[in-house]
Amino acid sequence: MITQAHIADVTALFTLENELFFVNDFPLSKGSFYYHVKRNPLFVYREAEKIIGYTLWLKRKNHYRLYSIGVSNAHRGLGIAQALLNYSFETFNASCYTLEVKTTNNNAIKLYEKNGFKKQKVLSHYYPNQCDGYLMMKS
Numbered sequence: 001m002i003t004q005a006h007i008a009d010v011t012a013l014f015t016l017e018n019e020l021f022f023v024n025d026f027p028l029s030k031g032s033f034y035y036h037v038k039r040n041p042l043f044v045y046r047e048a049e050k051i052i053g054y055t056l057w058l059k060r061k062n063h064y065r066l067y068s069i070g071v072s073n074a075h076r077g078l079g080i081a082q083a084l085l086n087y088s089f090e091t092f093n094a095s096c097y098t099l100e101v102k103t104t105n106n107n108a109i110k111l112y113e114k115n116g117f118k119k120q121k122v123l124s125h126y127y128p129n130q131c132d133g134y135l136m137m138k139s
């Protein structure tokens with residue numbers, strides 16, 4: 001089941017975030033989750049009450065920006081990220097979406113391309129650890 005996250009979900013989100021991203025990837029802090037849960041579309045996928053995936057969006061003037069998406073290791077390859085994206089697109093019904101992704105994150109890039117995102121440009125040293133990123137857009 002997919003819903004908007006609540007304050008009560010913050011600890012579970014923070015735990016999941018640290019499973020998904022290494023320290024070098026700058027996982028979101030607990031404080032960041034408190035901030036976003038109150039202000040931004042942060043959708044969680046629950047199975048038997050447990051959060052196993054989430055997606056966080058930022059609303060911009062003319063588009064939505066995908067800020068983060070992740071699915072727990074044990075539940076990958078089951079269509080959960082796809083379900084979160086489908087839910088997001090149906091909820092927003094917007095004409096334009098953007099995101100940034102590391103040029104090395106092939107699994108995520110495949111997911112995004114499958115959903116109509118196209119690479120717009122390389123963002124040189126975009127990430128704090130000097131990794132390059134792609135700006136991708138779906139419109």
Ligand SMILES: CC(C)(COP(=O)(O)OP(=O)(O)OC[C@H]1O[C@@H](n2cnc3c(N)ncnc32)[C@H](O)[C@@H]1OP(=O)(O)O)[C@@H](O)C(=O)NCCC(=O)NCCS
Nearest residue numbers: 068069070071076077078079080081082107108110111114
């Ligand atoms: C990227 C990620 C969110 C995909 O989640 P998922 O639930 O396993 O993805 P889905 O099962 O919904 O897959 C949907 C599509 O994504 C692509 N994809 C996902 N995992 C893939 C993999 N391991 N290899 C190749 N393609 C993959 C495929 O196109 C797939 O469609 P298909 O099954 O018809 O081939 C997940 O691997 C993850 O959480 N990674 C760590 C966090 C991260 O890097 N987030 C993105 C950057 S913020």
